[in-house]
Amino acid sequence: MSPNILFVAHVDESGTALPKAAYEALGAALDVAKQLEGSLTIGLIGETVQAVANTVAATGARILGVSGSDFAQPRYASDAAAVEAIATLVAPDIVIAPGTSRFLRVIPGVAGRFKGRVDTHLTSLDLADGVLTARRWFYRQRLEAVLERTARPWFLAMEPGCHEAWAGATATAEVQIVPVLLPAEAKRTAFAGVRAPTADAQTIRPDAKLLFVAGAGWSKKQADGKTHLPEAEAVILDFLRNSGASLGGSKSLVDQSGENQAVLRFMTHLNQVGQTGATPRHPKGLSTCCHGEEPHVVGWRFINERRAVNLDPNCGWARGKADVVYVADAFQVMAKLNRLLAAKALK
Amino acid sequence: MRNAYHIVVCAGIVPDPLQTLEPVTTPTGPALKNEMMLPAVLDPWASHALYEAANLAAHATGSKVWLVSAAPKAKLQQVMMNVAQKASFELIPIDAPANGFADAHAVAGMLADAIQAIPGLDRSGLLLFGGWESASRGAGVTMQLVGEQLGIMDQFQGVDQLTIRPDGSFEILERIEGGRHLVSICQGPPALLGWATGNLPEPKNNPQIGMVNMRTVMPALQKAKPGTLPHDAVRYLSVTPPKQQRQTRIVKDRPADEIAAELLAWILQE
Numbered sequence: 001m002s003p004n005i006l007f008v009a010h011v012d013e014s015g016t017a018l019p020k021a022a023y024e025a026l027g028a029a030l031d032v033a034k035q036l037e038g039s040l041t042i043g044l045i046g047e048t049v050q051a052v053a054n055t056v057a058a059t060g061a062r063i064l065g066v067s068g069s070d071f072a073q074p075r076y077a078s079d080a081a082a083v084e085a086i087a088t089l090v091a092p093d094i095v096i097a098p099g100t101s102r103f104l105r106v107i108p109g110v111a112g113r114f115k116g117r118v119d120t121h122l123t124s125l126d127l128a129d130g131v132l133t134a135r136r137w138f139y140r141q142r143l144e145a146v147l148e149r150t151a152r153p154w155f156l157a158m159e160p161g162c163h164e165a166w167a168g169a170t171a172t173a174e175v176q177i178v179p180v181l182l183p184a185e186a187k188r189t190a191f192a193g194v195r196a197p198t199a200d201a202q203t204i205r206p207d208a209k210l211l212f213v214a215g216a217g218w219s220k221k222q223a224d225g226k227t228h229l230p231e232a233e234a235v236i237l238d239f240l241r242n243s244g245a246s247l248g249g250s251k252s253l254v255d256q257s258g259e260n261q262a263v264l265r266f267m268t269h270l271n272q273v274g275q276t277g278a279t280p281r282h283p284k285g286l287s288t289c290c291h292g293e294e295p296h297v298v299g300w301r302f303i304n305e306r307r308a309v310n311l312d313p314n315c316g317w318a319r320g321k322a323d324v325v326y327v328a329d330a331f332q333v334m335a336k337l338n339r340l341l342a343a344k345a346l347k
Numbered sequence: 348m349r350n351a352y353h354i355v356v357c358a359g360i361v362p363d364p365l366q367t368l369e370p371v372t373t374p375t376g377p378a379l380k381n382e383m384m385l386p387a388v389l390d391p392w393a394s395h396a397l398y399e400a401a402n403l404a405a406h407a408t409g410s411k412v413w414l415v416s417a418a419p420k421a422k423l424q425q426v427m428m429n430v431a432q433k434a435s436f437e438l439i440p441i442d443a444p445a446n447g448f449a450d451a452h453a454v455a456g457m458l459a460d461a462i463q464a465i466p467g468l469d470r471s472g473l474l475l476f477g478g479w480e481s482a483s484r485g486a487g488v489t490m491q492l493v494g495e496q497l498g499i500m501d502q503f504q505g506v507d508q509l510t511i512r513p514d515g516s517f518e519i520l521e522r523i524e525g526g527r528h529l530v531s532i533c534q535g536p537p538a539l540l541g542w543a544t545g546n547l548p549e550p551k552n553n554p555q556i557g558m559v560n561m562r563t564v565m566p567a568l569q570k571a572k573p574g575t576l577p578h579d580a581v582r583y584l585s586v587t588p589p590k591q592q593r594q595t596r597i598v599k600d601r602p603a604d605e606i607a608a609e610l611l612a613w614i615l616q617e
Contacts, residue, residue: 019524074529076502101523105504108451108491117452117580120486133584138447139361140482142368145377145448146584188534189501195520196527204526210614243614255548269507269544270526275364275482276391276544286610295364301589307613309606313597320592326606327599336607344611 003038005029006092007061008083010102011046013194015072018044018052021098021160028125028163029096030059035127038094043086044175045079047072053175058168064089065175070182073191074102076109078182083110085180092153094132096125099157107157116153123162140275141301161281161302203240203247203266210245211282211303212236213273215290216252217310219263222331233264235334242341246282248273248299250290273299288330292316309333351409352536353469354400356436357458357477357493358393359445360418360426362386364482370586375578377448377586387422389430392478396542398550399509400476401434407511413468415461417441417454420571427564432557433550438567439465443574447483450580455492457574462497470497472536479504479522479541487541494539501533504541 007029009022018026026042033040040061044052049065056063066082083106087095095111097103099121111118124135126146133148134156196202218232240247249264249271256263273280274296285303290296292308293316300306300321308317309330318325326333362368362385369380379385389397397414404410413436416423420442427438441457443449462468462475475494480487487504494502505522512518515535520528522543598606 074523075531077500080500101505101521101529104487105491105502105521108486108488109495109502112452112455112492112495117450118486118488120488128584136486138484138586139368140364140485141589143370143447143586143588145586148582148584149580150582151580185500190532192518192530192532194523194527195530196525202526206525270522272544284614286614293365305613306593307610313599318595318597320595322595323593324596324598326601326610327597328601328603328606332603333606333610336603337610340607340611344615 003036003093004090005033005036005038005040005094005096006043006087006090007040008043008045008086008095008097008103010079010100011044011049011052015047016051017055019098019100020165021100021158023165023167024160024163025096025098025158026056026059027166028158030166032094032096032125032132036132041090041092043083043090045071045082050173050175053173054170056166056168057171057173059166063173063175064178066178066180070187074105075189075191076106077186077189079103079106080110080113081180081182081186083107084113085178087114087153089178095153095155097155097157099159104157107155111153111155114153116155117149117151118155118157119147119149120157121159122156123159125156137301141279141298204270205244205246206280208244208246209283210243211248211273211280211285212239212243212245213248213250213285213287213290214253214264214267215250215288216256217289217330219253219256228331229264231331233266235331235338236264237266238338239334239341242338242345245286246280247271248278248280250274250296251276275299287317287322288334292321297321351407351472352403352474353411353472354404354474354476355413355415355462355465355468356393356397356400357415357475357490358397359390359416359481359483360387360422361390361482363388368588370588377583378446382446383419383422387426389426390478390481390483392480392482392542392544394430394549395545395547396476396478396540397430397434397436398547399542399545400474401436401550402547403474403509404435412436413439413465415439415441415458417443417445417457417574419444420568424568427568429552431560431564432552432554435556435560438564440568440571441574442571443576445576447481447485448583448586449484449576451484451486451488452492453576453580455489455496458489459493459496461572462493470537473497473499474536475499475539477541479506479543490539490541497537499537499539501537502539502541503531505543506540507543507545509540
């Protein structure tokens, strides 16, 4: 019997499109539906869903929607109720969702309500001897596994950036609205906004082509026996401004701010890359003043081209973890690089 | 307005991040080579949850913190020698071979059962804390499943800040895409918070707290209920470490100008 496959997504903050990760997960869902010869249903959640339904109408899949002001913003209780209502109607064998912060919060709980199983952060879905398998990392990107489950429904949350985004012409979609009435206890939490650093201080840029990592060396005493934190801050912020890079930090540097030591003021735990931080996806990465020890470098698993500037020729980066290691003073190199970038911008 | 909370922190143990991990196949599924020999630590994000719980309890008179952990008893005892010095809590251990390959649904079931069995737990004042992901399975699944089993409808993940407002409601900051935070106002407990790093530094070891904790930790460990995990919930077809080893080019004794020019060309290269 052909399996019932449900793809669920939520409207993005613009209210008129899905997040990029959702179009990627939709691409994966279409692949799976084709390989398993299953039927695909699309479930959409948002204040209004018609506009986003139009963007996926060309898939030819049946489209269900849960809409209304209660579903405009992320909230566990309402999002879970919406996904549950759609899944109840579809009775899926497989549920595929994008691994956005909004859905990673809610999909596991919904899987629990259906006595189903859930796997998240999936980097690919494949068929092995006609059986659906999922690939993901364990132990913070240190071991990669391929797994399968027989229990259904199987909820699968795809990691962003791991599948080509589906794209098709916009058309007028026929959306079947699924009514969901929220009880008062599902409204105990209210959305109160999004807090973001000011545009100038926004140092995390997921779509940047380059990840720039600052290590603890920037806050250490330099050749003259003194620290140069104001200078380090200026050099790093100049570089981020000139290059459009996203800023990452090593744990040792990020932790210093929590311990009230003198630090780079714009560096927070959100910037932390590594075993206990983020594992961002950028085509290139440049590490400076960082030793490249394994707990940090596991956060670089998805950085394709890697270069490092470090005074220590025997640092971790030099042991097969970077493509190029420049044994040099990062203060000097980055200042020169900033001048070159500024000159190029003037041209 | 409520002044006291019953805070339950769920925390597993993981191999020390500096250890090399090598997968092996066992009759019950994949595992880590010499797993019982590897030094372990309390899961990092769950540790932050514990520090936040202890801090909240210290500022809300009458609050209490429980630490619920499913792990091999012997390893948990080692980890407690350090963790027990950092925050006051009552340990609820479950002696189970939980590692990164264990099925999250089964682990969640054990944790939920253990929490429900805590004597005197005030469910109306319950704050269920944990890490938003573990450093072993890293799925960010277990807490939500526990929350569902306990009927907690207000759940938050990637939490960096919890502020109790004068009317007893909470302001909660959760990490979302692009280095931003989602701000939510929750009317109060019961609520589930899967913590990211929060804002508190790791507390320094306090031997006095350690001595008080160990009076209850050791008897609790001796009485730890065994937990069993099913081996057929998930089938692993392969578990492999990444093999990629790069041929690193080391550039020495070059002036900063030249290095900067080479980096510029690399950055601009499509």
